[in-house]
Amino acid sequence: MKKKLHIGNLRSKAVLALSGLLLLGSCDFFRIKTEEEDPDNPVVASVGTAQLYLDDIDHISKEMATGLDSADLVNRYVQSWIKKQLMIREARENITLDEAEINRKLLDYRYALIAYEYEKKVVEESLDREITPQEIAAYYEANKQNFALKEIIVRTNYIKLEKSLPQKRQLERLLGNDREEQNNELKDFAIRYANNYFIEDSTWVKFDDIIINTPLTQNNNQVQLLQNERLINVDDETYSYYFKILEYRLQDQVPPLEFVRDEISKIIVNKRRVELADKLKRDIYNHALENNEFTIYE
Template sequence: MLSILLSSCDLFEYKSGEDSEEENPIIASVGNQSLKRSEVTFLVTEKSTEEDSINITNRYVQSWIRKQLMIKEAGSTITFDETELNRKLLDYRYALMIYEFEKAYINDHIDSIISENEIKSYYNENKSNFSLKEIIVRTNFYKLEKNNQQNKTLEKLLSSDKQENKANLKQIALNHASNYYIEDSTWVRFEDIIVNTPLAENNNKVELLRNNRTLKVDDEIYTYYFKILEYKLQDQIPPLDFVREEIAKILMNKKKVALVEQLQKDIYKRAQENNEFQIYD
């Protein structure tokens, strides 16, 4: 029923000219269906090693065999209505043609700019549709070795909200911290900022945030400091900045849908004006 497998990249030394059996041999067969050498040459690139080429091609051949066996089994088990099958194939072909046409039209005509006013307007009108599935925070984070002499200074600076302290905190972060995060205005997932710290093991993070603005935890080597500037809990409405990218994608998709709908209307109207179709009773 079938015969393979491939053992060398010589398989892909396909010659031009007549498609003789010697130049383009069959490499696998199932019943009366055959897979020829020329049909698998696309799998191998110049960068592929001989071993990679053999493995990739063997996987493809095995996949082809399984598909042909399923087709053979289906054909021998179920009686297909050929007319209906051909109609479905034609419908799929036409749907694919329309999809490719619409995609090309969108690429040529879409206005890819989403304004800040559009984003704000959508956010304000649809706030109730956004709900956090996780805790997010605006925070500063510092990781210093426990014996670092700057720890006391850092703790003192973090206990105060004086604006002039920011420059000193930044210098400690740059010069002494093993890791840090000092983006005041950016919202991040709390789980992301505490990963690989002792806080990750805390099972009551909500109470932790509600009762503390400065968090300090230690492990054997490091001390970790978190200055919580603001937080939002699960099920609360996220701030605009956190969902800005999501909203931009939603608005872009709406533009695409509107563009296609207008295209369909324009084509219909033009055909109607030119008497390109008739509707019969």
């Protein structure tokens, strides 16, 4: 059996959104008030003649993840329903609607949703999420300029210590020492004496994240500070803050591979997802073409 192929332009998001609202307003999900009320299924909210019933929100508690506040979720759902109903009422009162055109757009929207759900299911089942270090490194080398930094990042050791502690001199000695075993000693020191610390010298972090709640946030020339100092010590009334800067990158510089590894992994997986979706569409089309399953009329 041959089917006619319809070729049309994509509908705008605004039209789809309005159509979706009108669909919601007209379907059984938003039922109209009736004479008889079911005591086991009371009305939860109403806007004019449209009513939201307990059965309509029963799925929320069944689908919610453990630990979430069901009352809060239900309240947000009800508020969303009310806002949609008010928008539908406002639209009906202020614009003239071509019901046939709306129904046609809703049908297109329905078919688009069906196709999207099928595409998503097939793609996710076929998607290979395993990425080798070689793939990540190759993508980084080919696209490193696209990862220009928007903030300063550093590799650093950070220790927050009470000003009154006599161990401050010991800490300064440890931070000034570059021996390999120094890091283990520094960790032991931090565990024993520090109020807060970050000793992950192979990890790149945003400089703003590591200096938060320290006097360094008041420094207006962080670039000059990093360029001139490798061991930064600042005090407030109670604490001393030590930062040993091992390495840094400034805004607009290319970050090291380690800092963007996860981002590159997501990009590669998403490219595979797009390629699978395109292949699925081509395969379905070519199969239909080979079997004469559609006709384009002149």
